[in-house]
Amino acid sequence: MVAVKHNWGGGARRAVFSPVDTRARVETVVRRLGDAIELGLLADGEQLPGESELAGQLGVSTVTLREALMALRQQGLVTTRRGRGGGSFVSLPEDPAEDRIKLRLAGWSTEELRDLGDHWAAVSGAAARLAAQRTGPDDLQPLRRTLEEFAAAEDPAARSRVYGRFHVELAAAAQSARLTREQVGLQTEVGALLCLVLGDDTYREEVAERHRAVISAVQDGAHDSARELAERCVRESTARLIALRLGL
Numbered sequence: 001m002v003a004v005k006h007n008w009g010g011g012a013r014r015a016v017f018s019p020v021d022t023r024a025r026v027e028t029v030v031r032r033l034g035d036a037i038e039l040g041l042l043a044d045g046e047q048l049p050g051e052s053e054l055a056g057q058l059g060v061s062t063v064t065l066r067e068a069l070m071a072l073r074q075q076g077l078v079t080t081r082r083g084r085g086g087g088s089f090v091s092l093p094e095d096p097a098e099d100r101i102k103l104r105l106a107g108w109s110t111e112e113l114r115d116l117g118d119h120w121a122a123v124s125g126a127a128a129r130l131a132a133q134r135t136g137p138d139d140l141q142p143l144r145r146t147l148e149e150f151a152a153a154e155d156p157a158a159r160s161r162v163y164g165r166f167h168v169e170l171a172a173a174a175q176s177a178r179l180t181r182e183q184v185g186l187q188t189e190v191g192a193l194l195c196l197v198l199g200d201d202t203y204r205e206e207v208a209e210r211h212r213a214v215i216s217a218v219q220d221g222a223h224d225s226a227r228e229l230a231e232r233c234v235r236e237s238t239a240r241l242i243a244l245r246l247g248l
Helices: 010-016 025-039 051-058 062-074 098-106 110-134 137-152 156-173 177-194 201-220 223-247
Strands: 078-081 087-090
Touching: 010 025, 010 137, 010 156, 010 177, 025 062, 025 156, 025 177, 051 062, 062 078, 098 177, 098 223, 110 156, 110 177, 110 201, 110 223, 137 156, 137 201, 156 177, 156 201, 156 223, 177 223, 201 223
Parallel strands: none
Antiparallel strands: 078 087
């Protein structure tokens, strides 16, 4: 496996490696890093910082970090190599089977999906509005790269992963670590489900156009328009999930 380094998504990555909550630290580290891996914020094959450095970034002891890395290895999200050139490396999980994801969707009621969508729309809308007020031209590069990757993604699982990353990067552009972490948590709930609706190429193109419109509004400083566009994109995706859930 070749170590991979990326320089995209600085704001989102800073949120991933910011200090964790003081409660249940092992579980919090596992959730934080695991969510980032499944969303693709940490790339497959990427080498994590050394134990001492990573523990310092997360504000935990090396013992806590080692326990968290052990749990991530058991989940198949991290592999460890010893010796020269060794360390801990990201291991992206295999794409989920569609039947398994449909069973997961069936576990949600339409009311729960609607509530999740409302929360997601509120977070993304607030992030877009703040990004339009705070961001500079250079801060939009991660969003543009993610949009290009989404437009080129072929399989539904990759599309859903990059779709989620777009909303995380939008929160990062708002320069809010708290909103970014909230968005990461939301995407781990809804992200896998979205592969059920993103297999449609026409809808993929529609989402890409909506994301382009969000970026344009943020760039122009049109904060109300940016918020409305981001919320509309989320609500449309949620409506499609609810329609699919009703058809199961």
